[in-house]
Amino acid sequence: MQLILFASLVFLDQLSKFFIHLKFFLYESIPIIPGILNFTYIRNEGIAFGINFTGSKLFFIIIPIIITYYLYRLLKDKDFQDYQSQLGLTLIISGAVGNIIDRIFRGYVVDFIDFYWGNNHWYVFNVADSSVTIGMILLLLSNFINKK
Numbered sequence: 667m668q669l670i671l672f673a674s675l676v677f678l679d680q681l682s683k684f685f686i687h688l689k690f691f692l693y694e695s696i697p698i699i700p701g702i703l704n705f706t707y708i709r710n711e712g713i714a715f716g717i718n719f720t721g722s723k724l725f726f727i728i729i730p731i732i733i734t735y736y737l738y739r740l741l742k743d744k745d746f747q748d749y750q751s752q753l754g755l756t757l758i759i760s761g762a763v764g765n766i767i768d769r770i771f772r773g774y775v776v777d778f779i780d781f782y783w784g785n786n787h788w789y790v791f792n793v794a795d796s797s798v799t800i801g802m803i804l805l806l807l808s809n810f811i812n813k814k
Contacts, residue, residue, distance in 0.1 A: 671760070675757070675760035676794075678793055679764035682778070683776035686707050686778045690707035691707065692708070692709065693708065701783070702781065702782065703780065703782075704782070705778045706778060709774040710775040710790075711774045712726070723773065727766065730762055734759055737759050750805070751808045754802065754804030754808060757800050757801030758801035761794035762794070765795070775794075776792060777789075778790065779791050
């Protein structure tokens with residue numbers, strides 16, 4: 667089940683980024699739900715929330731690979747065998763791999779999901795970022811429920 671979920675999420679992430687990269691001009695924005703959601707093509711050369719620094723490209727590839735490997739090892743850890751932890755870790759790993767693929771092959775991450783209210787926009791993100799966020803929430807809930 668985990669492998670199917672992992673493969674499906676990485677495929678969906680890469681397919682959506684491929685479509686955006688192919689069909690949109692950089693910074694082009696198309697309303698999906700007017701007043702709430704646009705698809706806006708941006709390139710994130712930094713890490714979370716666009717944080718960037720000189721010489722960061724290699725850093726943003728190596729460190730996520732190390733962290734992803736560590737999270738993969740946690741899948742086997744006895745303290746992470748409950749359903750929420752397994753699902754959370756799988757989601758985080760899937761999202762991390764999706765963004766690592768972008769960094770390796772494009773040199774940046776394709777982001778396009780643009781939620782907003784009025785003139786207030788959240789950071790533009792992608793399917794992989796959503797997977798990581800939902801996975802983190804599940805891990806926190808698991809921790810709270812199981813008092814780990």
